[in-house]
Amino acid sequence: MVTLKELPTEELFTSGHRLCAGCGEGIINRMTMKALRGPTVIVAATGCNEVASTIYPYTSWCLPWLHVAFENAAAVASGVEAAFKGMARRGAWDKKVDIIALAGDGGTYDIGLQALSGALERGHDFLYICVDNEAYMNTGIQRSGSTPLGADTTTSPAGSSVPGKPEWKKDLIAICAAHGIEYAATASPAYWSDYITKVRKGIEVNGPAVIDVISPCPLGWRYESSLGIQMVRLAVETRYFPVYEVEKGKYKININIAKPKPMEEFLKAQGRFAHLFKPTVRKDIIDQIQANVDNNWNRITKLSTQN
Amino acid sequence: MSKEEKKPGWKELPPGAVVTEPGSSRKYKTGDWRAFRPVVESDKCVNCLLCWVYCPDAAIVRNEKGVEINYDYCKGCGICAKECPRLAIKMMEEKK
């Protein structure tokens, strides 16, 4: 267990970027940079993270970083990894390099899923971090495969006929684990030590590893910016976002929540769920959300005891 | 209105839109985004460093004294103040 004092002070993700005040991705980027062990390359997908941190001629990154397109972070990372291998074979390269693909839920759950699946199946040695703020935030808060049931987004608006997104969210970690990769995990920046440990673990795996880290978005989720960390702590405390890992197929809950807070507390705190309470309380949807959360928790608990 | 520096032409610019200076965003001061500024009450601060790890902008700097806010970049999000276990950070209105 590392202490905060032991973490490196060097900021490989530095100030001057134009992420929103209180953006979870800024926090996550900095934490990610604290977990590196040697020469590292970041392969970023299009999204808030990429756009706000590399506006020409500025960059907030102090390590090799490349962005190619939206849906292909995993494919580009595959290419980078292949190049190091190919170049090493002809004697042109001898360093051990870690590759981290950094994409949002936009570039992962939906348009990026093919590239991710291919890279996982081929077994490339890289860590894929999905910074998950549960919608396509960069283009203006449109729904993604990670948006939860009932959330108001611009393409699943809370209207008089349809009250927010009608579907539950995809289970990214289950999809990744189904590829038989050595390590897949969820994380929340509110639990910084758990997240940083997981990043390091993912880097050290010889092969693909995936981390889905929940990222609070003050604009998209609609809460006052100072509450960002509280929001993703509450996400865990309500069991909405269980923090667990799947190591060689074995499930393990890392942050056990014995007495969960009710989902209502999480929903009430964010403007994207405000329509579930006003003008009337949509008990049906709130109950459905609670049921999904409970079922998911039970599923993971069962899987973690089956080892 | 400030006079804008003349930007380089296509012959001068390095090819492929590659940014060759790491961390060059430090030239872009985001401090003027603030509506509120965090102020650390050093007598309350125990140097736990939670504010430092949670700052999205690396605007909290660790030094021998403990933690210091870099107001050149702080956007005033208030996460540091909210997360401080000693309530040692207060958000004060930014004076014009």
Added chain:
Amino acid sequence: MTTVCMTGDEAVAYAVKQGKVDVVAAYPITPQTIMVERFSKYVADGEVKTEYVCVESEHSAMSACVGSSLTGARVFTATSSQGLALMHEMLYIASGLRCPIVMGVANRALSAPINIHGDQSDMMGSRDSGWVQIYAENAQEAYDWTLQAFKIAEDEKVQLPVSVNLDGFIISHCVEGVNTLEDTSVENMLQTRKPMFSIDFDKPVTIGALCFTDYYYEFKRQQVEAMRNAHSVLDRVCKEFKDASGRSYGVLDAFGMDDADAAIICLGSTAGTAREVARQMRMQGKKVGVVKLWLYRPFPVEEITAVFKNVKAVAVLDKAVSFGAQYGALGSDVISALYKDGVEPKPKVFNIIFGLGGRDIQPSDLEGVFNQALEVAESGVVKEETVFLGVRE
């Protein structure tokens, strides 16, 4: 020099093998498949040190290639038709990020309807993507151009991706005797790649930044310049290649153009048929010529205006249709070149759309085209600007 019986696809794969490529990331599609299959066998038999990535789609193929290229590797991929269309956005990105990737394209018709046979609509659909585009007439040229392509792409004045195009099935699957160079010869010609920028831990750079309205245009202008440079770089590379192989290449090949009254210009294998027909017709005293255009992008305006200097009528053959345009792609390019100030007298030009979906073109068809061109040369009147040759009315 050894002569090996190979298909066009195999010839390209062989060139890639000799080219000491670091990474091949490709997805199979008819009629490119043999390129990747043959190369996979080289890998499996330990004949190459290349890292071969069996990606899950063509879009990922080009994505992986871009990633590899930016890491500093020499990269190759191949595709056709729908595959090329699927990687369309990535083609622009590969060029914009200045990746000297070489891609073999076994030209095949684009859906719909689905058709697996050869026409040039696939590459024509991506002609503005910032790739240098070369067309091979046969397997020998496919081999020779693939080798030259790496050198052109990686030249410091170019640093752009290059596509080597070969007609699907007609060249890709046809066996020829191909004269191959010795491995050492290729090694001497193709030195280790020296990237303009790449992943470097001592000097970390950010690649792929967002450029707003205040910077984007300048980078596109840089690409324009690089594309223009590709022309002179190609000329130089062809000279070097001639020294190594004895075979001469350039931006175009002219047959009978010294005294031709009427000429055909086309890309790819049809040039071979046209040349044979022209040869026969010239024996009968008919003054016809053939221009085989090797370099399509950048379009060699000077050479085109020069080669058609004394000709009276030109039939431009397009093996793809550009919907909504008066002429096909090659037709538009030739006519715009000839429309320039100072080109006097201007030859009469008409456009022949042919070969769509692999519709065969026979020597008799080309004889008809030559005769039509001779008629235009004689009368000075173009009766039909665009002719759909070979379609059933």
